[in-house]
Amino acid sequence: MHTSSDALAGQQQHPIGLYLKVWALLFVLSMMSYAVDYYHLQGLWRWTLILVFMLLKAGLIVAVFMHLAWERLALIYAILLPPLALIALVGLMASEAGHVYLTRLLFFR
Numbered sequence: 422m423h424t425s426s427d428a429l430a431g432q433q434q435h436p437i438g439l440y441l442k443v444w445a446l447l448f449v450l451s452m453m454s455y456a457v458d459y460y461h462l463q464g465l466w467r468w469t470l471i472l473v474f475m476l477l478k479a480g481l482i483v484a485v486f487m488h489l490a491w492e493r494l495a496l497i498y499a500i501l502l503p504p505l506a507l508i509a510l511v512g513l514m515a516s517e518a519g520h521v522y523l524t525r526l527l528f529f530r
Contacts, residue, residue, distance in 0.1 A: 443485045450478050 454474040457467055484490040489497060 439485065443481055447478055447481055450474050450481075454478075 451474075454471060457470045457474075462470065489500065
């Protein structure tokens with residue numbers, strides 16, 4: 422017969438310090454993201470930094486607060502691979518769209 426202490430022993434407890442460290446790191450990443458606007462960065466450098474900070478923050482949230490870091494690798498692949506495949510396909514379509522646009526500018530003038 423299982424008691425309530427046996428049920429609690431089977432659950433994984435994470436230290437509160439881990440969550441506080443991740444929260445602090447998310448705060449620092451948000452400050453760096455705001456610093457991009459504060460220092461008036463423009464062009465490709467601005468959007469690269471904003472996207473990098475955004476992906477780092479999203480990765481931390483998914484890994485720690487949604488407990489994905491402690492899941493089986495098969496579940497991680499099942500959750501992360503479809504969006505990554507969509508991002509890759511959107512990137513391919515965007516590069517193809519640029520090529521079509523430049524070709525139309527060249528031949529239809």
